[in-house]
Amino acid sequence: MAEKKLPFTKEQLESIIQEYPTPLHIYDEQAIRANARRLLAAFSWAPKFKEYFAVKATPNPHILSLLREEGIGADCSSLAELVLAEKSGITGENIMFTSNDTPFEEYQKARELGAIINLDDITQIAYLEKHAGLPDLISFRYNPGPLRGGNSIIGNPEEAKYGLTREQIVEGYRILRDKGVKRFGIHTMVISNELNPAYFIETANMMFDLIIEIHQELGIRIEMVNFGGGIGIPYRPEQEAVDLELIGNGVQAAYEAKIVANGLAPLTLALECGRVITGPYGYLVTRVLHKKEIYKNYIGVDASMANLMRPGMYGAYHHITVVDKEHEPLSHVYDVSGGLCENNDKFAINRKLPKIDIDDLLVIHDAGAHGHAMGFNYNGKLRSAEVLLRPDGSAKLIRRAETLEDLFGTLDFNSL
Numbered sequence: 001m002a003e004k005k006l007p008f009t010k011e012q013l014e015s016i017i018q019e020y021p022t023p024l025h026i027y028d029e030q031a032i033r034a035n036a037r038r039l040l041a042a043f044s045w046a047p048k049f050k051e052y053f054a055v056k057a058t059p060n061p062h063i064l065s066l067l068r069e070e071g072i073g074a075d076c077s078s079l080a081e082l083v084l085a086e087k088s089g090i091t092g093e094n095i096m097f098t099s100n101d102t103p104f105e106e107y108q109k110a111r112e113l114g115a116i117i118n119l120d121d122i123t124q125i126a127y128l129e130k131h132a133g134l135p136d137l138i139s140f141r142y143n144p145g146p147l148r149g150g151n152s153i154i155g156n157p158e159e160a161k162y163g164l165t166r167e168q169i170v171e172g173y174r175i176l177r178d179k180g181v182k183r184f185g186i187h188t189m190v191i192s193n194e195l196n197p198a199y200f201i202e203t204a205n206m207m208f209d210l211i212i213e214i215h216q217e218l219g220i221r222i223e224m225v226n227f228g229g230g231i232g233i234p235y236r237p238e239q240e241a242v243d244l245e246l247i248g249n250g251v252q253a254a255y256e257a258k259i260v261a262n263g264l265a266p267l268t269l270a271l272e273c274g275r276v277i278t279g280p281y282g283y284l285v286t287r288v289l290h291k292k293e294i295y296k297n298y299i300g301v302d303a304s305m306a307n308l309m310r311p312g313m314y315g316a317y318h319h320i321t322v323v324d325k326e327h328e329p330l331s332h333v334y335d336v337s338g339g340l341c342e343n344n345d346k347f348a349i350n351r352k353l354p355k356i357d358i359d360d361l362l363v364i365h366d367a368g369a370h371g372h373a374m375g376f377n378y379n380g381k382l383r384s385a386e387v388l389l390r391p392d393g394s395a396k397l398i399r400r401a402e403t404l405e406d407l408f409g410t411l412d413f414n415s416l
């Protein structure tokens with residue numbers, strides 16, 4: 001069972017809100033650090049193991065910096081993410097650049113930073129060479145297509161636009177080898193928000209087999225394999241957190257049976273998880289503005305889908321705690337809605353909650369990854385602030401709330 005507890009008291013929360021009004025995102029630094037250490041410990045057996053945090057999950061330099069202090073790098077997929085990594089002190093091979101439909105300026109920036117470039121298509125070899133030159137170390141993203149089922153969230157790899165086919169990837173390494181490239185990586189990402197550890201062990205086995213085959217076919221040794229992200233989190237209280245140690249141990253057994261046994265060790269292993277690193281440790285705090293009783297009972301809050309898109313977009317469950325009513329009976333059934341002119345702007349539908357009153361504070365859990373990051377400005381909604389709850393209980397503003405001036409910053413009213 002996943003415990004849905006809050007890392008702050010009501011008094012602490014109220015004093016934070018006095019300074020930084022709702023809606024706002026709060027991240028629990030201590031829990032993020034502890035969790036990062038847990039993931040690294042699960043792979044401490046693996047030579048030079050690296051986690052590249054998926055910047056897209058929580059693109060805030062304060063979060064990236066604290067992860068850097070824990071030894072975590074950055075998985076970037078755009079120019080902005082590369083710059084964020086750089087500003088956070090993450091450079092060189094501590095960055096892995098996995099993009100698709102990539103403009104050449106982004107490859108140039110990745111080269112400037114010395115990032116590991118992960119190509120999404122065989123045509124990108126020539127494109128990269130033309131615009132940025134070929135680095136010493138190049139990786140390819142593998143799409144197993146019909147050779148592997150995805151999971152229900154990411155879908156079928158054959159339908160996915162990413163990566164190279166089995167035939168292309170061998171051809172790609174052959175081209176690179178013949179062009180004099182000396183160092184090779186390989187990457188895949190076939191699973192998203194998956195709670196079953198067996199999927200990750202299966203992915204490791206698939207990649208180890210491929211690395212052996214590439215060695216046999218081309219005589220090249222791949223030095224780094226990145227299994228992607230996709231480790232899930234228990235959004236629902238009845239779900240269990242993924243046992244990271246179990247994944248680590250399963251991958252270790254496969255590594256020994258395949259990589260070590262075939263004389264291909266040491267092979268650097270990498271992950272690029274986002275959600276499992278910060279997801280459970282971010283909270284969207286919102287205040288109840290209105291109650292409405294029509295065919296259903298609505299609780300209208302000051303946050304909207306613009307602050308957290310997952311419930312509206314995927315129908316995803318996010319647990320809600322009504323502050324100071326944690327122990328009251330779940331006696332009412334509500335839809336909790338935001339103010340967008342979209343009927344799917346709901347954080348919860350038919351949710352059993354304690355009786356809610358106007359001005360109550362609601363905390364929406366598991367908003368620490370793909371939360372604020374997916375925010376948008378539809379209906380002129382302003383992006384909310386982000387606050388880091390420090391281990392000493394203090395609160396640090398790590399992104400101020402947007403203002404109308406920010407929103408209108410690209411408009412010139414004087415030219416009307």
Ligand SMILES: Cc1ncc(COP(=O)(O)O)c(C=O)c1O
Pocket residue numbers: 054056057075098189192193228229230231272273274275276369
């Ligand atoms: C290429 C790539 N890597 C890593 C991630 C991070 O996934 P997660 O946050 O589920 O671990 C994503 C998610 O979209 C992705 O597209």
